[in-house]
Amino acid sequence: MKHNFGAGPCILPSEVFQEASQAIIDFNNSGLSILEISHRSKAFEAVIEETEALVKDLLSVPDGYSVLFLQGGASQQFAMVPMNLLPQNGKAAYLDSGTWASKAYKEAQKFGAIEVVASSKDANYTYIPKEYTIPADAAYFHYTSNNTIYGTELFEAPQSPIPLVCDMSSDILSRKINVADYGLIYAGAQKNMGPAGVTLVIVKNDILGKTGRDIPSIFDYRKHAEAGSMYNTPPVYAIYVSLLNLRWLKAKGGIEEIERENIIKARTLYDEIDRNPLFKGTAKLEDRSRMNVTFVMENAELEKSFLALTEERGLVGLKGHRSVGGFRASIYNALTITSINTLVDLMQEFAEKNA
Incomplete structure (x- = not known):
């Protein structure tokens, strides 16, 4: 058995993989693969409509908002956000809390003046900046809620006099x-x-x-909203697998239940890191992420041996990002407490052998 702690693309529930793989052969007994059905067909219209409905339901999206399914990843949004929200000759405010936040504001600088209100770069992004003022004359305030590389997370929306924009790529649907x-x-x-x-x-x-x-039409949120996320051919299969995953989350009990599980998983692993004399966390205690647990060893010379042992035992994806080193356990929604306990047991075993 493999325990997948990869940072992304990452683990999904096994039942989602089963359904998704079946749909590649025969989607809903149609005799066609999900990979070949028309995105204009009634079958796929039903998929995208249910996916949108589940997002709205699980996140309690209020009226007056559009839910869009786009391509290009979060990196494309670094440009689309200022393109759509930053007036010509206007300014926007950004919080610099990590690599992706830094990339976001650097892209935005191509569209107008950007004020970086605070940064934790001086401490290698090991904490979330807190003492800053959001300028009321900016068009919006952008921040990244979870920093995958550095293992920090901002759990409460900042109080802001201007519209908040948030990159939630790595903690969306994990908490209320x-x-x-x-x-x-x-x-x-x-x-x-x-x-x-x-x-x-x-x-x-x-x-x-x-x-x-x-704004070029392909980069205009309004065009995508008017077309129901089908201004151009959408990523049909990725949306379908997302639908299956959202169904899984809904059946589990929704955001409330998954947040409860995520708190337990993170606490279990952090408790071992703090207890075990061989390991130490890298993020400030108050800013520790529930999604990406970053840690190193007190004796760096032991890190290669521990990583080799994890891979030998089927725990994959634990090597830390090159800018941080050490280890990173990405413990997203679908990762079970069994995988967490397996890692904890291995940390204890390694400590006993290397005491």
């Missing part, structure tokens, strides 16, 4: 949020929602169309 606090949320699917290839965007309709900018 109040969508009404945000002007726009975007998330690459490949952590908690589905496979790589589709990006979720939830946008408040009344913040659009105010930039004075002539």
Whole structure:
């Protein structure tokens, strides 16, 4: 058995893989593969409509918001957000809490003035900046809720006098949020929602169309909303697998139940990191992510041996990002407590042998 701690594309529930693989051969007894059905067919219209309905249900999306399924990943949203929300000769505010947040504001600088209100780069992004002021004269305030590389997470929406924009790629659907606090949320699917290839965007309709900018249609949120996410051919299979995963999450008990499980999983692993004399966490205690647990060894010379042991025992994806080193356990929604306990047991075993 493999225990997949990969940062993404990542683990999905086994039952989702079963259904998704069957649909490649024969989708809903149609005699056609999901890979070859028309995106304009009634069969796929039903898929995208149910997927949208489940997103709205699970996240309690209020009226006045559009739910979009786009392509290009979160990286494309780094440009689409300012293209659609930053007026010409206007400015936007950004929080720099990690690599992806940094990439986001650097892309936005191509469309207008960007004020970085705070950064934790000086400490290698091991904490979430807290002492900052959001400028009331900016068009929006952008932040990244979970920083996959550095293992930090911001659990509460900042109090803001301007629309909030959040990159929730790695913690969307993992905990309760109040969508009404945000002007726009975007998330690459490949952590908690589905496979790589589709990006979720939830946008408040009344913040659009105010930039004075002539936006190419393919990059205009309004065009995608008007077309029901089918302005061009959508990523059919990625949306279908996301539907299966959303059904799975709904059947489990929704966001409330998965958040309860995620809290237990993260606490179990962090408790072992703090207890075990061989290991130490890298993120500040108050900012520790529930999705990406980053840690190193007190004796760095032992890290290669421990990594080799994890791979030998079927625990994959634990090597830390090259900019941080050490280890990263990505413990997204579909990862079970059994996998967490297996890792904890191995950490204890390794400590006993290397005491």
